[in-house]
Amino acid sequence: xxxxxxxxxxxxxxxxxxxxxxxxxxxxxxxxxxxxxxxxxxxxxxxxxxxxxxxxxxxxxxxxxxxxxxxxxxxxxxxxxxxxxxxxxxxxxxxxxxxxxxxxxxxxxxxxxxxxxxxxxxxxxxxxxxxxxxxxxxxxxxxxxxxxxxxxxxxxxxxxxxxxxxxxxx
Numbered sequence: 001x002x003x004x005x006x007x008x009x010x011x012x013x014x015x016x017x018x019x020x021x022x023x024x025x026x027x028x029x030x031x032x033x034x035x036x037x038x039x040x041x042x043x044x045x046x047x048x049x050x051x052x053x054x055x056x057x058x059x060x061x062x063x064x065x066x067x068x069x070x071x072x073x074x075x076x077x078x079x080x081x082x083x084x085x086x087x088x089x090x091x092x093x094x095x096x097x098x099x100x101x102x103x104x105x106x107x108x109x110x111x112x113x114x115x116x117x118x119x120x121x122x123x124x125x126x127x128x129x130x131x132x133x134x135x136x137x138x139x140x141x142x143x144x145x146x147x148x149x150x151x152x153x154x155x156x157x158x159x160x161x162x163x164x165x166x167x168x169x170x
Contacts, residue, residue: 002059016047019067023047026071031079042078046071117164122157129154 004012020043027042049070057066108131115123115131121143128139140150 001054001057001063005054005057005059016051019050020047023067023071026068027075030072030075034082038078038082042071042074045078046074049074114161114164114168118157118160121153122160125150125153125157126161 001012001015004015023043023046024039027039027046028036031039031042046067050067053070057063111131112127115126118126125139125143125145128134128142129136134142136147136150139145140147143150143153145153
């Protein structure tokens, strides 16, 4: 890699060629049960990341841990994209499935009671967005908040609301 970073294309080609089977082994070992195409996609993603980020490697440090870290991150990303979906046929259970949820007539009242315990600005923001179901732009104009400030204020208001809910034992 040191030679490759100095512009030696042949050394870089050799590095990638010798690195590829090692990456395949790492990916396959950590991704047991996944098909070979999926594993190969992770290997290619790792090689691409190594290529794109090669300038971030510190030549005074060993290369292997840096490469392993990139590959590990690409594996995690691939697992997240794949997800873990479970498919269960529901035809046999259709008559036992619950009916559609019915709106709770007290839900808004309960929400209003909790929101009333918040500081006024937080309460106004949550009323506008949640109870009145207004858009971000309209609520931002009402409260004098720019888009970014509205997101920050909403995040903080929701955190405070969570504290209030916890205090109420809900």
